[in-house]
Amino acid sequence: MIKAVIFDLDGVITETSHQHFEAWKAIAHMIGVEIDSSVNESLKGVSREESLKIILAHGGILGKYTEDEMEKLSFCKNEYYKQLISQFTPENVFEGVVELFAFLRAKGIKIAIGSASHNAPALIKAMALEEYIDYIVDPSEVKKGKPAPDIFLKAAEALEVEPSECIGVEDAIAGIKAIKAAGMYAIGIGDAEVLKEADIVFNSIAEIDLSIIT
Numbered sequence: 103m104i105k106a107v108i109f110d111l112d113g114v115i116t117e118t119s120h121q122h123f124e125a126w127k128a129i130a131h132m133i134g135v136e137i138d139s140s141v142n143e144s145l146k147g148v149s150r151e152e153s154l155k156i157i158l159a160h161g162g163i164l165g166k167y168t169e170d171e172m173e174k175l176s177f178c179k180n181e182y183y184k185q186l187i188s189q190f191t192p193e194n195v196f197e198g199v200v201e202l203f204a205f206l207r208a209k210g211i212k213i214a215i216g217s218a219s220h221n222a223p224a225l226i227k228a229m230a231l232e233e234y235i236d237y238i239v240d241p242s243e244v245k246k247g248k249p250a251p252d253i254f255l256k257a258a259e260a261l262e263v264e265p266s267e268c269i270g271v272e273d274a275i276a277g278i279k280a281i282k283a284a285g286m287y288a289i290g291i292g293d294a295e296v297l298k299e300a301d302i303v304f305n306s307i308a309e310i311d312l313s314i315i316t
């Protein structure tokens with residue numbers, strides 16, 4: 103029996119990948135690295151620190167910067183990203199999300215956010231979704247990011263449910279791997295060819311077949 107659904111945020115509840123990409127592109131350009139949308143694909147679901155390393159590796163300059171310098175670059179990226187999402191409102195919520203949350207609430211199924219983003223609480227607030235959410239995982243409280251299962255396991259623990267009683271919803275390959283590693287049922291949102299490891303894939307939240315949840 104399903105007792106909780108744990109949602110990723112970026113690319114599942116709302117579209118932020120464009121803003122993450124714009125912010126990274128600016129920082130990368132500043133240090134002489136150009137990134138395109140294929141690099142952006144590999145950043146989805148990946149922590150800020152890991153994302154910077156992927157970009158540096160892409161530019162062939164991994165190892166050029168000290169930990170301190172890398173922290174400053176990540177900080178700048180986040181400041182720019184926060185500016186880009188500062189205009190988010192309930193209008194940014196993907197179609198079908200509020201309806202799905204209301205359906206889950208009515209069924210007594212708990213809802214958690216399992217995102218690698220430290221900006222998740224601010225976005226949930228800006229999009230007026232707080233009333234539906236039972237728990238938001240703080241990524242700094244888990245040892246390993248996605249594809250490790252930690253974020254999803256932390257949500258299950260906080261909601262006091264077993265992983266086998268949870269569904270995870272993700273748009274990134276790393277996220278689907280994390281859900282499966284946690285021993286949960288994985289719903290992929292996006293391209294079935296890309297999200298091969300998911301148990302089932304839908305094009306969008308609005309298309310989820312509710313009979314698989316209940």
Ligand code: G6P
Pocket residue numbers: 112122145146147148149150153180217218219220221222
């Ligand atoms: C999500 C996004 C990633 C982002 C990560 C950390 O997983 O898909 O692109 O790097 O969160 O987000 P943050 O807002 O903390 O930099």
Ligand code: MG
Pocket residue numbers: 110111112113114146147272273274277
């Ligand atoms: Mg995502």
